[in-house]
Amino acid sequence: MLKVIGVRFKEAGKIYYFDPGEWRIERNDAVIVETVRGIEYGNVVLGIRHVREDEVVLPLKKVLRVATEEDVKTVEDNRRAAREALGICEEKIRAHGLEMKLVDAEYTFDRNKIIFYFTADGRVDFRELVRDLASVFRTRIELRQIGVRDEAKMLGGIGPCGRILCCSSFLGDFEPVSIKMAKDQNLSLNPAKISGLCGRLMCCLKFENDVYEESKRLLPDVGERVLTTRGEGRVVLLNLLERKLQVELNGSRTLVECTLEEIQTDSSRDHSRQASGTFQ
Template sequence: MDNNYFTEKIAPKNKTAQENTQPKQTQPVNIPDDLTEHRANHDGKSAAQPAKPAPVKQTQPAQPVNIPDDLTEHRANHPDNKREEKRPERRENSPKNDGNRAPRQERRDVPRREKKPAESGALTEIIGVRFKDVGKVYYFAPGGVQFEQGDQAIVETARGVECGEIVLTNRKVPESTIVSPLKDIIRKATQADIKQLEERRRQEKEIMQVFGDKIAQHKLDMKPIDVDCTFDGSKILFYFTSDGRVDFRELVKDLASVYRTRIELRQIGVRDEAKMLGGLGICGRPFCCSSFLGEFQPVSIKMAKEQSLSLNPTKISGTCGRLMCCLKYEQNCYEEFLRTTPKVGAYVETADGKGRVCETNLLTGILKVQLDKNPDAPITVNKADVKLLKDGQVRISRDEARALKGLEDK
């Protein structure tokens, strides 16, 4: 391309653009101190001359508006004026208005339903009912009926209508010790009710035999334990034990087709099994759980350790294979002895010198202490004759915990 193109076409344009972009130099304006002569010479061109005030438009005086006291007619003639319709309502409900506030006063007069806490000294009358030979005692309201020990009563429970034995006669207890409200008894058992209860117990033996046959027919890994029929016959409960989970849906369908009522299967543990079946313990007496214990209490290996018992599974476990329930009976006494007696491993000071406790007898308070100066010959002292320097702890070794792991009921 010819270089003259840039010289003649583009260059002059660029040059002009550069000239146009340069700011123009303005001449300095001489502003005199006195502007009287300037205003006289520029009378029609002065921009600083103040603008003439706009003529004031004369308005006619406002006519007085007659506002009636009753706005009913005005609202009827102006139904679209919602703003005027709402304003009187705000004034009526406004706290500054001294007018009629009847609607709000009426709502305040309505009392609210609030649950009042039970008085600390309030008493309520109860009776205790037990449904099993050895089971939990449930409280009911007698409903004005007087009962004697051993009477039968018809009551309504979560399982249905049941017939139970009165083990606690009419008495008054504080309301804070029970769960309110109590259910009332239906009636005192009659001779017809007792005959019906005996008939249910006879049917349970026959149902138990059918239950065992059905388990063998379906080839299920479960052991039948007991059968319980409700008083009104609306439900039959089957109790069984098993090492694991069992799919008994087909068994339930089969039993329901035979008895035409509601069927419920419950898997129980070995402790409940011993409670239902009963037997004799290693002490030669009937099981505590099947004799007088209403509920099972938690028992741990630490209790046997604190009572200085031999941690031999065959000596501290019952027929059910769990720790004996009787370990719980004297645990409170042993805990009190442990607070006042130095434990094994405690560092004490005796009249013969300082040493470490190697054996204790919580019941007698006799200690065996290995002195620092002669550890091979422990001395026997009373706990009242020593000064505790550092107490020990009752600990279970890993080997003991591993050997007794299956005895605790989880």
């Protein structure tokens, strides 16, 4: 087992494991660590714990130190400098006539590199732009093309549900979302109804899907015959979230709403007869 802490470098970013060494580190502390991008400042979201070796990427890098007030000041200075760099880069993009939309910019903690994030419809030849920016900032330049989902995560916003976007508030990673998930949740397949601000299928279709799948597994199918406290009938509608169903009673068009505990399906009745040793 390895002793680790979990660190995030962005509010809703991916969690990375680091070796805390001899430092006494608790959740919500800020730390300085070494990453593939260089020296970085991050926030501890998972306190010291022990995990199996197959759960981490080895070799595990150690925490350099717990962040000081001076480190916090450096981070704020870097953010102000990145905002200024964003405006300069936009001017350079216009000057070079490139078909790209600049989204964000950030300095690494040690100012060893500045990263510009952009979106574009296709490939962009930005070699001249990089040389131009390097002559202005006198540091390493990286231009990183991102997708529309990443853009929404960086910029944030309010989703169709009226809440802050999931991707910018708590989702660490994007997972594949399919139209089948919308069908399973009995949602309208109108793209405007099931798409987020990014224009892609809403992320909540994925992380809410497990609840719907579990409910579908427990509830009978539409069309299945069940026995209720008010008589036998056929299932005509399912409420997967509340785990309720509407049943049309035999010999009438009366609809009754039942919970899972108030019904008995054909299969459950057969199982009950076999368990008691009676067969009909």
